[in-house]
Amino acid sequence: MKVLLLGSNGQLGWELQRTCPDKILLTTCDYPKVDFCSSSSIKQCISSSKPNCIINAAAYTEVDKAEEEKDLAYKINHDAVFEIAELCIKSDISLIHISTDFIFNGQNFKPYMPDDTPDPKSVYGQSKLEGEEAVLKILGNKALIIRTAWLYSSHGNNFVKTMLKLMKEQQSLNIIDEQIGTPTWAHGLALAIWISLRNNITGTFHWTDAGVASWYDFAMAIQEEGLKAGLLDKSIPVLPVSSHNFPTASKRPMYSVLDKTSFWSTLKVNPIHWRIQLRSMLKELDQ
Numbered sequence: 059m060k061v062l063l064l065g066s067n068g069q070l071g072w073e074l075q076r077t078c079p080d081k082i083l084l085t086t087c088d089y090p091k092v093d094f095c096s097s098s099s100i101k102q103c104i105s106s107s108k109p110n111c112i113i114n115a116a117a118y119t120e121v122d123k124a125e126e127e128k129d130l131a132y133k134i135n136h137d138a139v140f141e142i143a144e145l146c147i148k149s150d151i152s153l154i155h156i157s158t159d160f161i162f163n164g165q166n167f168k169p170y171m172p173d174d175t176p177d178p179k180s181v182y183g184q185s186k187l188e189g190e191e192a193v194l195k196i197l198g199n200k201a202l203i204i205r206t207a208w209l210y211s212s213h214g215n216n217f218v219k220t221m222l223k224l225m226k227e228q229q230s231l232n233i234i235d236e237q238i239g240t241p242t243w244a245h246g247l248a249l250a251i252w253i254s255l256r257n258n259i260t261g262t263f264h265w266t267d268a269g270v271a272s273w274y275d276f277a278m279a280i281q282e283e284g285l286k287a288g289l290l291d292k293s294i295p296v297l298p299v300s301s302h303n304f305p306t307a308s309k310r311p312m313y314s315v316l317d318k319t320s321f322w323s324t325l326k327v328n329p330i331h332w333r334i335q336l337r338s339m340l341k342e343l344d345q
Contacts (some may be wrong), residue, residue, distance in 0.1 A: 164311025
């Protein structure tokens with residue numbers, strides 16, 4: 059099978075490349091090789107690759123900057139997705155599209171189900187939602203949409219690597235304890251995508267690791283596991299604080315835990331707790 063990966067430079071793109079099954083002929087594409095603001099550039103990328111399936115991991119993810127760069131966010135998160143879906147339906151190409159917890163308002167009291175009503179509170183979230191809607195309108199049940207959250211990897215920039223850096227440099231840290239979600243090792247998501255492709259799974263699903271945490275809980279775990287892994291040589295005070303201490307241009311979901319049970323069941327995989335996944339990722343940094 060020939061697969062085209064869009065957004066190959068990101069954390070998930072990197073994990074998809076290193077976990078790619080032997081029977082997959084993978085072509086990768088990202089900016090500047092393809093301009094996601096250009097219809098002709100997208101068309102050229104897809105037509106030259108002639109894939110059986112496209113994995114779209116490309117996105118505008120600068121959540122705060124999206125409030126100022128609204129047009130750019132929509133061009134990449136909606137217009138480009140619309141173009142990709144149109145080309146898929148015309149050429150009989152299947153699509154796996156990656157979306158986000160930000161399509162929800164963050165006011166739930168229990169994990170969000172895949173069919174819960176979206177209500178984004180940011181430009182980023184709204185643009186990603188409209189990208190989802192374009193996929194569903196054009197491809198319907200021929201596409202797979204996977205929403206995820208709090209991604210990190212040993213590749214690229216993310217919360218885990220930032221925390222490790224700051225814990226080496228600072229005397230103490232203040233971390234928000236009000237925003238609740240689930241940390242997700244991109245490696246696990248990549249494996250889930252390959253299983254989905256092998257089994258021709260379509261529909262809308264959620265994927266994160268198992269369990270729940272605040273950013274404060276996550277930071278504490280990073281310090282504890284970082285010390286055990288020898289990535290840190292001392293502990294520092296990590297203090298829980300309100301999100302009011304860190305005002306941002308974009309509104310973040312206060313609660314963005316996603317219900318993954320339907321996807322775990324469909325994939326026939328056992329959930330892995332986020333702390334175990336964190337430990338596995340930190341071993342890569344120690345190599």
